[in-house]
Amino acid sequence: MADGGMVTLTGAHATRYNARPDIVYLPFDEERSLRWGLVWRTEVENDLIRGLVETVWSVGTARL
Numbered sequence: 001m002a003d004g005g006m007v008t009l010t011g012a013h014a015t016r017y018n019a020r021p022d023i024v025y026l027p028f029d030e031e032r033s034l035r036w037g038l039v040w041r042t043e044v045e046n047d048l049i050r051g052l053v054e055t056v057w058s059v060g061t062a063r064l
Helices: 047-059
Strands: none
Touching: none
């Protein structure tokens, strides 16, 4: 935007976990769900990261 502002889509949970007085969250009435995934740099992969991935896979998907 010309005035230095910006627009981005984010999940409704952002209003709870990232509340800031300088950001305005407006509802967007669409019935689409957000998809999240794990991403990491393979050159830093280690046992902790592999353990997290295994745990996430075992839990499966969830709707927020």
